[in-house]
Amino acid sequence: MELSSLAFLLALPPASLACASLAPHHRSTLLLVLSQLALLAFLNPTVFVWFWAVTLLTFWLGQRIDASSEGPARTRTLFIGVAVNLLALIGARCGHLWHEGLMTIGVSYYVFQAISYLIDVYLETTPVERNLKVFALHLCFFPKFLQGPIERAGRLLPQLRVLDCVTPAQAWSGAQLILWGLFKKTVIAGRLAAYVDQVYGNVHNYSGLPLCIATYFYAIQLYCDFSGYTDIAIGASRLFGLELSPNFRDPYLAPSIPEFWRRWHITFSSWLLDYLFKPLQMQFRAWLHWGNALALLLVFTVCGAWHGFAATFLVWGLIHGLYMAVSQFSTPVCRRLYRWLGGENRWPVWIGRVLVTFHLVCFSWIFFRAASIEDAFYVATHLFSGWQLNGAALASAILPFTNDNTAAAHGLVAGVFLVVTGTIHLLSSLPAWRKRWDQASRMLHIGVGAMMLTIILLFGRFWSGSFIYMQF
Amino acid sequence: MNVIDELNTVFRSVFDNETLEVGPLSTASDVEGWDSLSHVNLIMAIETRFKIRFNTKELLTFKNVGDLAAAIEKHTRVNGA
Numbered sequence: 001m002e003l004s005s006l007a008f009l010l011a012l013p014p015a016s017l018a019c020a021s022l023a024p025h026h027r028s029t030l031l032l033v034l035s036q037l038a039l040l041a042f043l044n045p046t047v048f049v050w051f052w053a054v055t056l057l058t059f060w061l062g063q064r065i066d067a068s069s070e071g072p073a074r075t076r077t078l079f080i081g082v083a084v085n086l087l088a089l090i091g092a093r094c095g096h097l098w099h100e101g102l103m104t105i106g107v108s109y110y111v112f113q114a115i116s117y118l119i120d121v122y123l124e125t126t127p128v129e130r131n132l133k134v135f136a137l138h139l140c141f142f143p144k145f146l147q148g149p150i151e152r153a154g155r156l157l158p159q160l161r162v163l164d165c166v167t168p169a170q171a172w173s174g175a176q177l178i179l180w181g182l183f184k185k186t187v188i189a190g191r192l193a194a195y196v197d198q199v200y201g202n203v204h205n206y207s208g209l210p211l212c213i214a215t216y217f218y219a220i221q222l223y224c225d226f227s228g229y230t231d232i233a234i235g236a237s238r239l240f241g242l243e244l245s246p247n248f249r250d251p252y253l254a255p256s257i258p259e260f261w262r263r264w265h266i267t268f269s270s271w272l273l274d275y276l277f278k279p280l281q282m283q284f285r286a287w288l289h290w291g292n293a294l295a296l297l298l299v300f301t302v303c304g305a306w307h308g309f310a311a312t313f314l315v316w317g318l319i320h321g322l323y324m325a326v327s328q329f330s331t332p333v334c335r336r337l338y339r340w341l342g343g344e345n346r347w348p349v350w351i352g353r354v355l356v357t358f359h360l361v362c363f364s365w366i367f368f369r370a371a372s373i374e375d376a377f378y379v380a381t382h383l384f385s386g387w388q389l390n391g392a393a394l395a396s397a398i399l400p401f402t403n404d405n406t407a408a409a410h411g412l413v414a415g416v417f418l419v420v421t422g423t424i425h426l427l428s429s430l431p432a433w434r435k436r437w438d439q440a441s442r443m444l445h446i447g448v449g450a451m452m453l454t455i456i457l458l459f460g461r462f463w464s465g466s467f468i469y470m471q472f
Numbered sequence: 473m474n475v476i477d478e479l480n481t482v483f484r485s486v487f488d489n490e491t492l493e494v495g496p497l498s499t500a501s502d503v504e505g506w507d508s509l510s511h512v513n514l515i516m517a518i519e520t521r522f523k524i525r526f527n528t529k530e531l532l533t534f535k536n537v538g539d540l541a542a543a544i545e546k547h548t549r550v551n552g553a
Contacts, residue, residue, distance in 0.1 A: 123533050258509070273508060274532075282531045285512050292509055328509060 032163070032240065033133050036140045050107060051140060054088050057081070058114040059135050062121050066128035074122065081118040085111045093309065106146045108306065110139045112271055117153040119275055126154040134160045143236040147229055149245045149267040159242050166241040174238030176445070179452045181231030186460030188421055189225035191414045192217040194461070196369070198400040203375045208386040209397045211379050218369050219362045220418065223252065226265070250429055252361070255344070255353035257323040260361060272299050293325035300324065307368070312376055316367040323360060413459055475541045482521055486514045496538030522548060 041048040061081040068074040092107040117138075120126035129135040138156050166174075199206050199214035206214075230247040237244045245267050254260035261269045277299045284291030297318070304317020338344035344353070363380070370376035387393075401410035427433040476496065484492045487505050500506040506514070518540065519525055524547035534540055
């Protein structure tokens with residue numbers, strides 16, 4: 001079951017109402033835990049067993065860490081907890097390679113949350129959780145179970161301990177976010193996926209313009225797919241009175257690669273920053289910038305491997321590691337250049353920086369999307385070959401949408417909704433417009449919501465496949 | 473000179489800003505240029521100035537300048553004892 005599936009969306013309102021009617025919180029927590037566990041067992045019994053093994057062990061080790069005083073025994077318990085969780089993750093990934101049925105969806109997300117909980121208890125930055133029901137719900141809450149956001153115990157556990165009735169304002173903003181997420185997933189990502197899959201599935205049949213278009217489209221498809229999921233997850237959580245962490249903040253408007261990583265998959269990148277980069281950085285601190293560069297290369301290699309044990313993901317991770325490592329040394333030079341051009345926030349300079357960053361990111365997505373490393377190198381080396389800017393070339397560049405005479409219509413619909421989405425994104429990032437929308441009448445909100453639902457039903461592609469990040 | 477005053481000298485030198493003023497409640501968001509990458513320069517400068525070495529747990533739990541100052545005082549007390 002996915003968050004964009006009809007069954008999930010239809011089950012949300014009654015589940016939310018049942019929870020609200022069962023307040024005070026201890027009963028609604030129990031109901032939520034039982035429903036999430038039943039869902040997991042229904043989805044896949046392997047997931048259910050895997051989940052309980054990780055949950056019970058992490059819960060028990062958390063108590064042990066908290067009970068032991070400062071010293072080697074406490075550190076040893078932490079290492080055992082982290083190692084067991086990592087083994088569970090690697091086991092699940094390898095098991096999937098050996099046998100399709102052993103796939104344990106969501107495992108990397110709850111394992112990351114379990115590891116961060118143990119480290120936070122060890123560092124005493126979060127109190128230990130003594131209620132198994134609340135702890136299990138922290139790991140298995142379904143909207144974030146399949147592909148994040150990766151929640152920190154310090155942020156979610158306090159909300160779960162005082163789970164209360166959802167307010168009408170929360171429910172309304174949750175419903176709006178779900179609609180916006182569905183729009184991005186089904187109307188934009190789904191439509192662009194048809195083009196991207198056609199080109200990236202047969203890269204050797206294309207060169208030049210279609211490869212460029214497919215690469216730009218994939219950048220937008222991935223963003224709309226993943227941020228669409230996150231919007232649905234955050235919106236669905238609001239229906240239960242819970243606020244999950246944001247995962248995206250206009251990443252393609254980032255003016256540098258380090259800034260991109262502060263805006264893309266925020267909960268994952270901040271997890272890597274806090275639990276992997278900082279310890280490595282401090283171990284290598286005597287080497288100053290070189291130590292930073294080495295730590296960044298290692299962290300992004302792990303980041304690539306987390307997405308899958310394939311050469312394409314490793315190269316993608318290495319490319320970002322190199323971008324980040326180089327930015328260590330290039331930042332002072334760039335600052336001098338921006339000063340010479342009139343300041344880094346002067347709009348022509350800012351637009352230039354955003355465009356350069358976006359294209360660097362797009363180049364890396366080639367390796368993330370390609371089916372093999374050979375395909376990726378083919379795309380990277382044929383982006384600019386065979387370019388012709390005439391009517392026939394442009395017409396044939398639209399063809400991959402459907403490969404028949406409806407391709408132009410598909411291209412037109414995709415183009416119109418891309419402009420609409422881009423405009424909404426830009427306006428919502430302006431505080432004045434954001435405030436205007438928040439203060440607009442309820443009728444206007446309902447009208448826009450109804451229009452969006454109509455667009456989703458008319459133009460959405462519900463058969464375009466799973467959310468991309470579910471596989472990770 | 474107390475620890476906070478000495479820390480101000482280190483901060484001004486690391487972030488190349490002679491007018492910079494930090495207090496116990498100052499955090500990374502209050503100091504321009506203090507990000508996760510420049511943090512390592514700051515830690516190295518502090519360790520050199522006070523002739524101490526922070527442990528990993530301390531390095532991962534500093535939340536503000538006050539935490540830094542408390543850890544420095546603890547280490548200098550131990551070194552002086």
